[in-house]
Amino acid sequence: MADAPILIDRAKCVGCGKCVKGCGFGALSLVDAPGANKLGRLAEVDAAACKACFACIPACPFKAIAQVKQQIYGTEDLESYRDIWVFAEQSHGRIAEVAFELLAKGLELKAQRGEGARLCAVLLGSALAPDLEQSLVAAGADIVYKVDDPSLAEYEANVYVDAVAQLVAKHRPEVILAGATAVGRAFFARVAVKVRTGLTADCTMLKIESTKNKDTGAMQMLLHQTRPAFGGNIMATIMTPNHRPQMATVRPKVFKKAPPDPSRKGEVLLEALKLITPQTRLVKTVRDPDAIDIAAHDILISGGRGLKKEENFKLLFRLAELLGGEVSCSRAVVDAGWAPVARQVGQTGKTVAPKLYLCFGISGAIQHLEGIRGADTIIAVNSDPNAPIFGVADLGIVGDLFEVLPALIKELEK
């Protein structure tokens, strides 16, 4: 016999029969139980008749009836979730580069998933220009779900949460990816909780593969989400077997963007949603015209603790000028106050993927190496021949950076 969805606590039941009246399906009855209580009878449930409506729970004045929890916590009707979504972060008429990187990965995931899964982009904003959605189609989106509403003109976490959660409830995507940006990390985490699913942050590898669900034993196509943990000392592969959608964020520059294909065809669906009012009022946006975006540069000249002094850190700017690059640094430099956190590379700074990463006096803590994994070429100058940075450098110079750096500047000035 199947287990009943409710459990009656025999110690609390007084045999009053209120639950019997409260049950609309005739699943409860009173049976004689001499000595169990004053009335000598107890409520009993017919498991086959119980429809799990739980109307009996509030009907019992003695709190003797409780819901028996299902063994697996999960989303109902998992199979009804399909498609792979990418959140296309948009600000002031520009789509964030990470959205295109995710669409490139999304094309791979779509092929791995098969069974007619589609790649879809979610675009939020106000008075959105049509070329935005077209760029998403050219990057691989079969469908663009577009929400165009004045309350989405500027990022407000709570309205963003509402919009995306409504779309998820309506269309049931199997997978959703977002960039791990200031926007993506914040509101996306709340979306995951709102739709009661899991979210894996900062994934560095994603693939969809047929996998056995350990709870049910069934084979499922699951998203394998691999990310660094414990400051990059450990990689973990995480899955969300029983909940949908499977949600993940990815930092900018972790995946490579694919060249756009303007001949691609896609459908743009304008979603007219009734959104909540913004919960905060934007007073002003301060955009720093001199804001440094180290991730946008192809050449990075980077410095670390080995530079010893702030003046020495400034030497790097001359080299950056000569090579047409930007200056970045390790955490030690930011902690010492020589550079703002915007220049920091690594786990707590930015992930970068330049063509050239030329670094001086950086030993290569794992957290730092994590941030330069995508660099094409790494050149390192360090006085310690055993510095871990040499393990990843294409060219390693063991030597005194105070000799090498000025000599290199001189060499390039020729």
Next chain:
Amino acid sequence: MHVVVCMKQVPDTTNVRINPETNTLMREGVESIINPFDEYAPEEALRLKDSCGARVTVVTMGPPQAAVVIREALARGADDGALVSSRAFGGADTLATSYTLSMAIRKLCGGKTPDLVLFGKQAIDGDTAQVGPGVSEFLEVPLVTYVKSLEVAADGAYRVTTVMDDGEQVVEGRFPAVMTVLKEAAVPRFAPLAGWMAAAKAKIEVLDEKAVDADPIRIGLKGSPTKVVTIFPPPVKGGGEKIDARGDGEKGAKAIAAFLQKKGLVK
């Protein structure tokens, strides 16, 4: 005004490694520290205590030894605190943790929502930054992230500056709110000796799953949608050419210049 600050004790991640033979975490000798990003939210709360007489409650979830997090906050001037702790909470991911913490916060506030719940921007063990936003959803309270400065007006409205990737936003709102706070927000104060002495003697309330009325299926490993399937050491990229230029900077510089030339990275 009632401010709840959520803090976390974490392993000092710089020392966490994987045992290459068993592929399991080696935790021996790894010290526990207060999450470095959690130093600033309590200070922000204590400033509200100084300026508006706010009551400051500190909550942490973790094993019994995490009580030290609360003692430290009490020493600095927090009014009370609770340790949310039970074996049943073990293995919780960010959804289960957000749920458990929100239930604990409700419990500590007599079923109501506090005016303000503060978090650090993220914890260094998982670096997810997800629990603050998660708690805001369970408490059904507006969320404001990456707060760099917070001002509270006389009428109870707040004005905050938040940091975005391409600049900053200044926003206004009304409590209640859940906020995640950046390092820039406040320099933590020192705890006076008398504070330490009182905190050492304070009895710390411990809340388990029954105390917070948690649904048993939504806590701990069982209540976590995300499952860690495997852990492994990060892949190592082999190093390339290594040149010893000790005592000869010129040699090093020439090698770099030639390499850049070869790669077409310099004109």
